[in-house]
Amino acid sequence: MRSWNGWGEEGDATALGGGGRRMLESRLGPGTPPREATLEEVVASVPAPRLDPLADLHLTTDAETRVRRARGQSLPDLAALRYGRLEAVPDAVARPAEASEVRSLIDHAATVGARLIPYGGGTSVVGGVTARPNKDPLITVDLGALVGVREVDERSGLVSVLAGTTGPALATLLAGHGLTVAHEPQSWELATVGGWVAARGSGLKSLGAGRIEQLFAGGTLEAPAGTLVMPPHPASAAGPDLRQLVLGSEGRLGILTEAVLRASPHPEVEGIAAWALPAWPEAVDAVRQLVQARPGLSLLRLSTPAETRTLLAFADKPAQTRVLGAYVRARRLPSDWVLVLTGVAGRRRTAKAASGEAKAILSGHGGVRLPALAGAWSRTRFRSPYLRNALWSAGYASDTLETATDWAHVPGLLASLEAAIGSALAPWGERIHVFTHLSHLYPSGSSLYVTCIFRLAPDPDETRARWRTLKTAASQTIRAGGGTISHHHGVGVDHAPYLADEKGPLGMDALRAVVRTFDPDGMMNPGVLLTDDAT
Numbered sequence: 001m002r003s004w005n006g007w008g009e010e011g012d013a014t015a016l017g018g019g020g021r022r023m024l025e026s027r028l029g030p031g032t033p034p035r036e037a038t039l040e041e042v043v044a045s046v047p048a049p050r051l052d053p054l055a056d057l058h059l060t061t062d063a064e065t066r067v068r069r070a071r072g073q074s075l076p077d078l079a080a081l082r083y084g085r086l087e088a089v090p091d092a093v094a095r096p097a098e099a100s101e102v103r104s105l106i107d108h109a110a111t112v113g114a115r116l117i118p119y120g121g122g123t124s125v126v127g128g129v130t131a132r133p134n135k136d137p138l139i140t141v142d143l144g145a146l147v148g149v150r151e152v153d154e155r156s157g158l159v160s161v162l163a164g165t166t167g168p169a170l171a172t173l174l175a176g177h178g179l180t181v182a183h184e185p186q187s188w189e190l191a192t193v194g195g196w197v198a199a200r201g202s203g204l205k206s207l208g209a210g211r212i213e214q215l216f217a218g219g220t221l222e223a224p225a226g227t228l229v230m231p232p233h234p235a236s237a238a239g240p241d242l243r244q245l246v247l248g249s250e251g252r253l254g255i256l257t258e259a260v261l262r263a264s265p266h267p268e269v270e271g272i273a274a275w276a277l278p279a280w281p282e283a284v285d286a287v288r289q290l291v292q293a294r295p296g297l298s299l300l301r302l303s304t305p306a307e308t309r310t311l312l313a314f315a316d317k318p319a320q321t322r323v324l325g326a327y328v329r330a331r332r333l334p335s336d337w338v339l340v341l342t343g344v345a346g347r348r349r350t351a352k353a354a355s356g357e358a359k360a361i362l363s364g365h366g367g368v369r370l371p372a373l374a375g376a377w378s379r380t381r382f383r384s385p386y387l388r389n390a391l392w393s394a395g396y397a398s399d400t401l402e403t404a405t406d407w408a409h410v411p412g413l414l415a416s417l418e419a420a421i422g423s424a425l426a427p428w429g430e431r432i433h434v435f436t437h438l439s440h441l442y443p444s445g446s447s448l449y450v451t452c453i454f455r456l457a458p459d460p461d462e463t464r465a466r467w468r469t470l471k472t473a474a475s476q477t478i479r480a481g482g483g484t485i486s487h488h489h490g491v492g493v494d495h496a497p498y499l500a501d502e503k504g505p506l507g508m509d510a511l512r513a514v515v516r517t518f519d520p521d522g523m524m525n526p527g528v529l530l531t532d533d534a535t
């Protein structure tokens with residue numbers, strides 16, 4: 001069974017290794033394991049529901065189910081669950097068994113005056129599925145039973161997928177067709193197709209496959225005002241593209257029941273290579289030149305010196321790290337070398353050409369190919385979310401945030417962001433271990449993906465205040481530095497106060513008008529994307 005208060009399955013035994021622990025103790029001081037609430041304690045504190053169960057609509061008011069669907073995976077979500085301090089839980093959880101039930105559910109919610117929170121995999125890290133106090137009853141709509149592939153058009157490379165299908169389930173369902181949808185967010189194991197689209201995400205292989213907006217060809221959205229069918233035209237000049245409104249709508253417009261995705265043939269070859277580059281500024285130039293050469297890589301990623309050191313410490317393989325250090329020194333790289341990862345996926349011939357182009361540009365900047373690291377990274381790339389549970393139990397909070405900007409602003413924004421975050425907890429006399437990588441690169445710019453680790457406070461309210469302070473410092477710095485408030489995590493509740501600054505007054509009016517058209521009575525996902533007072 002899925003963990004009720006963290007990532008992955010219940011009973012997962014991922015532990016913080018000695019290397020990571022030593023690094024954090026030396027940078028932040030020892031962590032103090034917090035007292036964690038039990039599921040029984042939290043369930044016992046759930047208030048009586050303001051709705052009746054309804055078997056026809058798979059609507060339950062069972063207290064444990066409501067707790068299990070009350071939160072996502074943001075740091076405030078994790079803190080609320082671990083400390084046992086949920087401000088609210090949904091009054092009921094619906095688990096529609098087929099798409100037509102979603103329509104009936106919306107109509108039922110309108111009749112009883114309830115608000116609806118669409119819940120795919122519940123992996124939102126921005127409060128997108130968080131139940132919050134509301135004067136009206138809340139129904140969380142768990143889409144986890146809407147799983148399957150309804151149609152495969154092999155000739156067009158189009159697959160119609162039910163919205164609750166996860167990445168692994170989709171991969172299994174398509175395997176027999178020789179097709180793949182190469183959208184692999186780090187949350188791949190649990191996130192769903194509907195959530196990919198609604199949160200406008202980006203997968204690890206986005207350089208080759210594209211972001212979800214390139215993969216989303218059409219689908220069906222059930223909205224309070226009606227049904228929107230989006231045909232999967234390969235391209236269209238029939239006015240503004242309504243698919244772009246649904247991408248990133250975060251449950252505000254309605255519930256996506258089915259998505260038509262663009263699939264590609266299974267790659268003939270697939271591989272990742274690791275490189276060490278001598279210094280940060282030169283490495284930024286190297287990856288910029290590489291992405292601008294458009295060589296056809298599937299993945300490109302550059303870690304700062306701090307992140308490179310942290311990855312090695314957390315890998316907890318001291319013998320291999322020593323061998324690696326000797327190897328890099330023998331090739332005359334400085335001690336603050338940085339890690340670059342390149343990936344290829346596709347036809348053998350094109351993959352070979354892409355690898356050759358990467359080699360020419362990276363070695364031209366003094367890069368050295370690292371033999372072992374790439375395999376280790378590939379094997380563990382979906383494991384790091386599990387580490388967050390282990391960090392919490394060891395007394396540390398870990399959060400990530402991300403943005404994107406053009407190349408001219410990448411160095412400045414990165415420096416100001418790390419500085420703002422690094423000093424955010426000074427009022428408490430605490431430090432933050434902060435490290436960054438360029439995660440998704442484009443010819444015109446890059447995303448910045450920042451990880452922050454800090455100590456839990458003895459008082460739960462103070463831990464929350466520490467997070468709020470660092471988040472505010474980071475968000476304000478991102479906006480002041482010209483970055484977008486989110487490159488791929490979405491807006492949710494946490495970024496909603498910063499959206500108006502990015503979109504401008506006319507843009508916000510347009511968004512509000514669209515939301516009102518699809519959802520005239522404001523039933524859908526209150527407080528997400530647009531702050532409540534903005535609707």
Ligand SMILES: Cc1cc2nc3c(=O)[nH]c(=O)nc-3n(C[C@H](O)[C@H](O)[C@H](O)COP(=O)(O)OP(=O)(O)OC[C@H]3O[C@@H](n4cnc5c(N)ncnc54)[C@H](O)[C@@H]3O)c2cc1C
Binds near residue numbers: 072120185199256
């Ligand atoms: C450890 C970790 C790693 C992550 N890595 C990545 C990454 O690499 N790339 C990335 O893009 N994101 C990443 N995320 C963020 C998150 O996983 C993505 O936003 C994901 O696409 C959300 O999918 P989900 O099914 O879990 O959606 P949920 O979390 O359930 O929902 C997200 C939002 O979409 C709405 N929604 C969900 N389903 C529907 C639907 N069918 N119709 C309408 N609205 C819906 C919800 O109401 C909510 O507002 C990560 C999160 C975690 C915890």
